[in-house]
Amino acid sequence: MSEHETYVTPKFAQPYWAKAAYEVLAETASRYNAVITYSELAEEVQRRSSFHSKSQMRNWIGALLADLAKVNQVRGEPPLTALVVRKDDGQVGAGYDEVLRLAGEAPITDPLERETHAAAARLECYRHWGADVPADAEPTLSARARVVRARTPVVRKVHVEARRGAVCPTCFMEMPVSGACPNCG
Numbered sequence: 001m002s003e004h005e006t007y008v009t010p011k012f013a014q015p016y017w018a019k020a021a022y023e024v025l026a027e028t029a030s031r032y033n034a035v036i037t038y039s040e041l042a043e044e045v046q047r048r049s050s051f052h053s054k055s056q057m058r059n060w061i062g063a064l065l066a067d068l069a070k071v072n073q074v075r076g077e078p079p080l081t082a083l084v085v086r087k088d089d090g091q092v093g094a095g096y097d098e099v100l101r102l103a104g105e106a107p108i109t110d111p112l113e114r115e116t117h118a119a120a121a122r123l124e125c126y127r128h129w130g131a132d133v134p135a136d137a138e139p140t141l142s143a144r145a146r147v148v149r150a151r152t153p154v155v156r157k158v159h160v161e162a163r164r165g166a167v168c169p170t171c172f173m174e175m176p177v178s179g180a181c182p183n184c185g
Helices: 010-029 038-049 061-075 094-102 111-128 143-151
Strands: none
Touching (some): 010 038, 038 061, 094 111
């Protein structure tokens, strides 16, 4: 630990981390199509605030982002939390539902639908925080999410109607579609 690092509880650090998170995410939003992972954000807020925690990130990052979503809501800003994505698939987590709740919307359970909503919110963030956004820009999935989606096979439910043969009047067994009963024939 360096002389400028202090280990504290997440509860103590929360206001300092919230300020740092706002700064980090506003900087991220100033670069078109930029996102940041949960772990990158956690490391950066601890570095900037000089308050570190031995508590695992997953135990405090959700509360930090919920607080940030409330700040954005009160200020009438787009939700910066839309810029925070998972490292493995490049998508927002279920915690993004706090943004929806604050907007009076129902949670979104489908990951692709949630990510599509977040992509629209990201585009608003880029525009709000001065990124060089093309005039014809449309919401897009993060680069990592596009790679993961491209590799994931699309599963389509196909309704197959079973074709049934007639019932043999002698043995009452189902006959093949060809028509002749193999038991009685």
